Amino acid sequence: MASAHVDTFARDNLPPPALQPEFLFTLPELQFPAQLNCATELLDARVAAGEGGRTCITAPGGLRWTYADLQAQANRIANVLVNDLGLVPGNRVLLSAPNNPMLAAAWFGVIKAGGIAVATMPLLRAKELKPVIDKARITHALCDLRLADELKAAAAALPMLRHIRYFNDAGPDGLEAAMARQPATFNNVDTAADDTCILAFTSGTTGVPKATMHFHRDVMAACACWPRHVLRPRADDVFIGSPPLAFTFGLGGLLLFPMAVGASTVLLEKASPENFLEAIREHGATVLFTAPTSYRVLAAQGAALRGTTLRQCVSAGEALPAATRALWREATGIELIDGIGATELLHIFISADEAHARPGATGKAIPGYVACVLGEDGQPVPAGTVGRLAVKGPTGCRYLGDERQKSYVQDGWNLTGDAYLMDADGYFHYQSRTDDMIISAGYNIAGPEVEGALLAHPQVAECAVIGVPDAERGQIVKAFVVLRPDSPSGPEQVKALQDFVKQSIAPYKYPRAIEFVADLPRTGTGKLQRFRLRDQG
Ligand code: 3UK
DSSP states (O other): OHHHHHHEEEHHHOOOOOGGOOOOSSGGGGGSSSSSOOOIIIHHHIIIIITTTTTTETTTTTTTEHHHHHHHHHHHHHHIIIIIIIOTTTTTEEEEOSHHHHHHHHHHHHTTTTTTEEEOTTTTTTTHHHHHHHTOOEEEEEGGGGGGGHHHHHHHTTTTEEEEEESSSSSSSSHHHHHHTSSSSOOOOOOTTEEEEEEEEEOOOSSSOOOEEHHHHHHHHHHHTTTIIIIOOTTEEEEEEESSSHHHHHHHIIIIIIHHHTTTEEESSSHHHHHHHHHHHHHEEEEEEEEEHHHHHHHGGGHHHHTOOOOEEEEOSSOOHHHHHHHHHHHHHHOOEEEEEEEGGEEEEEEEEEGOOOOOOOOHHHETTTTEOOOTTTSSOOOOOOOOEEESSSSOBBBBBTHHHHHHEEEEEEEEEEEEEEEEEEOOOEEGGGGGOETTEEEOOOOHHHHHHHTTSSTTTEEEEEEEEEEETEEEEEEEEEOOTTOOOOOHHHHHHHHHHHHHOOOSSOOOOEEEEOOOOOOOTSSOOOHHHHHHH
């Protein structure tokens, strides 16, 4: 393979081969040529096949881009990067914007030019952007004008980031003005299949952020596995959802996967359960991607959703409680597709389609991946035993210059940090994050199981369960509960919820302490931050 990278920073900072996971390319669709540019495959090939007139991206306010439109925009951006801003292949380009068409065009522009796209969550402040820019040695940035202040503040202290252009900017210095001076054609850089094309930062909650490295081939592998074998979308599907494109759940679900089949995607800057219904109606959306908690909120509009075009719904990012699956099915008639993915593995690796869904289980290892549960000794444990989830497939963890590679990858396996059990049929059942397991009076208790029991109570909107220190038992189970409006919150309610839990799961797991709260702490990707609850006791 001939790397196209002139700037070799990414290759120089790959984990040493001995610390990389084993990669499996077992399926025929995972045989990739030595030279591969994923933008050519996902975008230019569609136009070359005569399908440039198909709708690719829509957005509120009537904007509609065909594949040919997106290609022209991305080509102009690639030309600006190379001709105006001196980008050479291998440079890292920061992308910062809410989900909108120009962000998608910028992503493809960077990839076409052989650059490495580093998309950041739109809510990041200067203080959080700095370590990202520093760690990825960012040289260029394309940023939504509305997020300019934070980027300027971050860049002031980091001289390496020299070239910034702002988009969704009508002014003479904006990216759009520069694009208008460039041709709408561009010869994509002939990258190697194993040239890095994205750096995805983990939504990690502590320490210096970790940057995961993904190759052109990894992007194509993600498109070839879960979408093709589990979701099975059609060319006339219209994708919609909430995860930011900076989160690989959103990048795949709301950009790469629709494009891999010639479908279209709706990019919403403000995506919340409150405005999904209207957007689904306006755009005729058929496939929805969001997190379990959104499905709980959105279920209230189930009757209205039944009358829409919506036909497939994907849940990921956090464990899907059986109560939420049931609530959604009763409200909308649609069986959720659950899937566990990780930034380190790019996208989903265990999942089940509607016909194979089992309440309380995430699913089975998807075609292309193998998964098992390992015990303390690093050996697989028998079915039904809880241990550490281990995965291998065509994608896997490569932390950019990071000691923590050793803890995520062991003996060729990717260890996701999740405690799981596999049943006799090969279904994987989520228990908890490995370090969230509660140990009370010698019992191992998985917080999410207790959460699942509480969520089945009609007055519980949301909840989080943690272990808090206890002199007698080591830890006791404590629940933080957000009640539905107008529910009582006195000692009788505490007792009622405790009794309710004892009826559905082993009584020793019941929450000995319950605190009613107005909301729960969450990350930008919507994950519960149990550590913050632990800090406050
Ligand atoms: C947890 C789940 C149970 C689990 C992601 C789909 O969430 C994604 O990536 P992150 O790096 O977090 C990974 C961790 O999140 N998790 C995600 N999905 C599930 N736990 N059931 C699930 N269905 O702890 C995992 O290790 O933020 C999800 C696609 C791409 C992604 N990056």
